[in-house]
Amino acid sequence: MGRQLDGYGTGSSVLSVLQDLPSPPWPCRSKMEKHLQCISVLQWVISFLALGLSATVLLIYMFCTDCWLIAAMYTAWLIFDWNTPKQGGRRSSWVRNWTVWTYFRDYFPVRLIKTHDLLPSRNYIFGYHPHGIFCFGAFCNFGTEATSFSKKFPGIKPSLATLAGNFRFPVLRDYLMSGGICPVNKNSIDYLLTCNGTGNAVVIVVGGAAESLECAPGKNSVTLSRRKGFVRLALEKGSDLVPVYSFGENDAYQQIIFEEGSWWRLVQRKMQKIVGFAPCLFHGCSFFSAETWGIVPYCKPITTVVGEPITVPKVEEPTPDVVDQYHAMYIQSLQCLFDKYKTHFGLKESDVLEIL
Numbered sequence: 001m002g003r004q005l006d007g008y009g010t011g012s013s014v015l016s017v018l019q020d021l022p023s024p025p026w027p028c029r030s031k032m033e034k035h036l037q038c039i040s041v042l043q044w045v046i047s048f049l050a051l052g053l054s055a056t057v058l059l060i061y062m063f064c065t066d067c068w069l070i071a072a073m074y075t076a077w078l079i080f081d082w083n084t085p086k087q088g089g090r091r092s093s094w095v096r097n098w099t100v101w102t103y104f105r106d107y108f109p110v111r112l113i114k115t116h117d118l119l120p121s122r123n124y125i126f127g128y129h130p131h132g133i134f135c136f137g138a139f140c141n142f143g144t145e146a147t148s149f150s151k152k153f154p155g156i157k158p159s160l161a162t163l164a165g166n167f168r169f170p171v172l173r174d175y176l177m178s179g180g181i182c183p184v185n186k187n188s189i190d191y192l193l194t195c196n197g198t199g200n201a202v203v204i205v206v207g208g209a210a211e212s213l214e215c216a217p218g219k220n221s222v223t224l225s226r227r228k229g230f231v232r233l234a235l236e237k238g239s240d241l242v243p244v245y246s247f248g249e250n251d252a253y254q255q256i257i258f259e260e261g262s263w264w265r266l267v268q269r270k271m272q273k274i275v276g277f278a279p280c281l282f283h284g285c286s287f288f289s290a291e292t293w294g295i296v297p298y299c300k301p302i303t304t305v306v307g308e309p310i311t312v313p314k315v316e317e318p319t320p321d322v323v324d325q326y327h328a329m330y331i332q333s334l335q336c337l338f339d340k341y342k343t344h345f346g347l348k349e350s351d352v353l354e355i356l
Helices: 004-008 010-022 031-060 068-080 102-105 136-142 163-167 172-179 185-193 208-214 231-237 263-275 320-345
Strands: 111-113 126-127 157-162 198-205 239-248 280-285 302-306
Touching: 010 231, 031 280, 102 136, 102 185, 111 136, 126 231, 126 320, 136 172, 136 198, 136 302, 157 185, 163 172, 185 198, 185 231, 198 302, 231 239, 239 263, 239 320, 302 320
Parallel strands: 111 302, 126 198, 126 239, 157 198
Antiparallel strands: 239 302
């Protein structure tokens, strides 16, 4: 019996026993990567929806605890730094190159297509279409380096413009500024196009909140016919206009679209006027299954095509006729861009771009 115990205790016997044990169910590499991609997208969605409000509540709570001094110091810094978003922001190349954004890109996936060179000696206003629910294509391509914007357009520095209200929230404002995101207001855009040299590209999601209310999978419509402010701004600053269209942006979520005149649509319009954005009723899939509802967007390809720049002269006080002229040129250029590339990215030849 002793010999048997001694024999059982040898290294070779122990190794043999270990080899016979069932191996742990480690997930395969592809499944782990898919989970990481999903987490990277989910953190951005949750950050956009809840980070600002959560940070505000936490800051107020800290004033009621022993950490009040930290809260007071941050509040003092917030007051001192209040105008930074309007003055070019605080871009971080390190944040823009985080690995998490490559997982974000690969989830859909998101692609950036260059059609023409852009001169670093000029400034640009990119008109981004369509809005979608969260502008995933705009953020990934212009708020990060995941799709290598700086390599494709050397000497051009993109600044994605979003609601100014986002920059009133602690922590969220710093998170947005680190990606080169700026408020979509006159002071901020004026600074970028006049006080920041050349090679600047301000990206404006022209359709805004109104367009988000109309987005749905397979729908190709943009709110543009009455949106002329960005054209006037381009003329005043002598900045070239560049149409940008993201195929697949509207496919990320399913949305309940209410009829005009209905009670729910009136509520959405009212909220849009009060807070600047429209509360959409949408759903994607859950983290664990594509068959159940959740806030994770669907894995649908998003391809952003940057069109040919329209040369715009500097006119300090453009007349309505001049604005209309360049607005019509912009619409025509956007329609040509859509028609040229639509069949390359999942649409049919018969599909048309609807201008609302």
